[in-house]
Amino acid sequence: MFGTDIGIDLGTASVLVFVKGKGIVLQEPSVVAIDNNTGEILSVGQDARNMLGRTPGNIVAIRPLREGVISDYEITEKMLKYFIRKTVGTRLFFKPKIIVCVPSGVTEVEKRAVIDASNEAGARMTYLIEEPIAAAIGAGLDIAQPTGHMIVDIGGGTTDVAVISLGGIVVSTSIKIAGDKFDEAIVRYMRKKHKVMIGERTAEDMKIQIGAAYPRDKETKMNVRGRNLISGLPVNIEVDSEEMLEALDENVSAIVDAVHAVLEKTPPELASDIADHGIVMTGGGALLWGLNKLIEKRIGIPVYIAEDAVSCVAKGTGRALDSIHLLEQKNTKNRYRG
Incomplete structure (x- = not known):
């Protein structure tokens, strides 16, 4: 009380x-x-x-x-x-x-x-x-030390990329591309490629179940219900993870570019720390399959997803x-x- x-x-x-x-x-x-x-x-x-x-x-x-x-x-x-x-x-x-x-x-x-x-x-x-800062603390990083840590926090509305040292942000950027934009991209793809209209909840389910930012080891498929834009009638079609790669490519590339841009502005000593310790990803968007692998491949630095990323x-x-x-x-x- x-x-x-x-x-x-x-x-x-x-x-x-x-x-x-x-x-x-x-x-x-x-x-x-x-x-x-x-x-x-x-x-x-x-x-x-x-x-x-x-x-x-x-x-x-x-x-x-x-x-x-x-x-x-x-x-x-x-x-x-x-x-x-x-x-x-x-x-x-x-x-x-x-x-x-x-x-x-x-x-x-x-x-x-x-x-x-x-x-x-x-x-x-x-x-x-x-x-x-909150994401780094929640991920268990000791941000008070004079050591560089890079955090990529992908939420619903924004992706925050920051280099943190001595308890403060040294370099950062925030872009308005995150989970919601992933959903919108899937809705657009379904409308353009399959002539099917789906809702945002269906798009989110597709993102979670078959979404991919990097080729999956084993292709996954999902039955999707929507409304045919030509006939106006409900339809049920099968969509695979390869199609999600195409649908999400533009948005995930923008996140990789943001990480690259922050690294370019990072002081050399801190950049060396990041290369040693890797990049930590937090937020629900970090769970998009293969996004950590894509960043690691294009940036050349190990990328880790924080434990319980959504709650960090x-x-x-x-x-x-x-x-x-x-x-x-x-x-x-x-x-x-x-």
Whole structure:
């Protein structure tokens, strides 16, 4: 019932909440279902995601975050409030301190939107931490040492590539190509190649089951249901992993280019460290089959996928709760009172 410190990975695809002393207590999709007639929120999280593409005219299931930033402030605030209350309850003597992750390339305006939404949702004090830093901490890297580490964090809306040393980001870039763009590419491919329209949930299932960024050892196939654009009737077709290579090629190449661009700007000593220790990948997008192999082949440096890659940012945010005083000392701009 007393103030509970909370770390939030406010992602484009999902929200993870870390409670100090308990660990990750909530992981749900960043989706909200709303009644257009009344403005009432009908459901949040997994229940709302189940409604995507299946709602009547007066109900809309929306994702209030796009490409790593808030696209609908009011809905994001309500979603945050729902998750905070679901996590720590409503009978608190003190409001919680909250650390929220933001992509490394966000503007001051975008930061302010996150802060305001968090404070309105019930934070006593809101702190910001950049996603690559949180991902590195969550992946178990000792970022406090004068040693270079490279993190590639691929979420739903953004891919953050950063070189970290002495607890700070030395070189970084953030591109708006990640899991959502993979899904959109699959939808476009199916429409162009097979003349079949599929929904984003089907595209995500295809990405997970047969998606590939590098040729698989054994070709996999999947039956896909969609609507034929010519006849307008439902169809069932078989799609294989080779086709997914073609569908995703442009997007995965952009991620490889981003890694290459950051390495080009990295000081020689840190680049040498990275060559010795390898590159660490985190985030749900890192689980796309063969993406680590593709980067390793094109860059020439070993690439490893962090254990429990999806939760790394949330875990790192939670561990940062023990060092809030360091955030305060390091950069007072990262602290905002509710």
